[in-house]
Amino acid sequence: MHIAEGFLPAPHALGWTLVAAPFVVHGARCVVKEVREHPESTLLLGAAGAFTFVLSAIKLPSVTGSSSHPTGTGLGAVLFRPPVMALLGTIVLLFQALLLAHGGLTTLGANAFSMAVVGPWVGYGAYRLVKRCGGGLLPAVFGAMALSDLATYVTTALQLALAFPDAESGFLGAAAKFLGVFAVTQVPLAIGEGLLGVLLFRVLTVNARPELVRLGVLRPDPERAEP
Numbered sequence: 001m002h003i004a005e006g007f008l009p010a011p012h013a014l015g016w017t018l019v020a021a022p023f024v025v026h027g028a029r030c031v032v033k034e035v036r037e038h039p040e041s042t043l044l045l046g047a048a049g050a051f052t053f054v055l056s057a058i059k060l061p062s063v064t065g066s067s068s069h070p071t072g073t074g075l076g077a078v079l080f081r082p083p084v085m086a087l088l089g090t091i092v093l094l095f096q097a098l099l100l101a102h103g104g105l106t107t108l109g110a111n112a113f114s115m116a117v118v119g120p121w122v123g124y125g126a127y128r129l130v131k132r133c134g135g136g137l138l139p140a141v142f143g144a145m146a147l148s149d150l151a152t153y154v155t156t157a158l159q160l161a162l163a164f165p166d167a168e169s170g171f172l173g174a175a176a177k178f179l180g181v182f183a184v185t186q187v188p189l190a191i192g193e194g195l196l197g198v199l200l201f202r203v204l205t206v207n208a209r210p211e212l213v214r215l216g217v218l219r220p221d222p223e224r225a226e227p
Contacts, residue, residue, distance in 0.1 A: 038214070157182060161174035
């Protein structure tokens with residue numbers, strides 16, 4: 001869920017903007033460096049941003065009149081590392097706020113922190129962990145895509161609980177309620193997003209293998225190496 005325009009109290013909206021800003025600035029520097037050193041990666045960068053835009057713009061009804069959606073940030077995190085997604089994800093959220101009324105400008109910082117910062121880092125951490133445990137590329141991609149989605153929603157639920165604690169049970173009670181509201185639809189969505197990521201990477205390994213090798217996602221194939 002993108003937190004809607006004007007939904008957060010002003011101090012919370014400002015606070016999350018200040019927290020997210022350093023990650024976005026660092027991400028911008030990483031994108032500039034990537035494009036400058038490897039201009040051929042521009043197309044794949046654009047594809048990662050477009051994938052996030054399209055996937056996170058799909059709104060599905062949830063409970064209590066709210067909605068859920070995939071995030072798509074795990075793809076870019078695996079390909080270009082999480083800092084790049086801090087910028088790409090924030091740009092996606094900005095366009096969605098302006099063009100689709102999905103999220104908002106005052107809540108851009110909070111949404112960016114959950115979807116463009118926390119989600120990619122958790123997803124990338126899952127990717128590295130599965131790879132280190134010998135799980136292989138596709139299981140690692142599944143973990144990255146699914147957990148980046150779930151981490152975004154956990155963070156959003158905690159942001160809302162912090163802004164609107166329960167009158168009796170406080171922050172923890174509000175967090176449990178928000179997490180419960182979105183778990184009904186978000187857990188299946190995360191699994192579906194993980195499966196979609198696996199299918200997408202199967203295509204990329206065939207059609208963009210040299211680029212994946214350069215990015216370190218795939219190892220060079222000895223049989224294709226020059227003698």
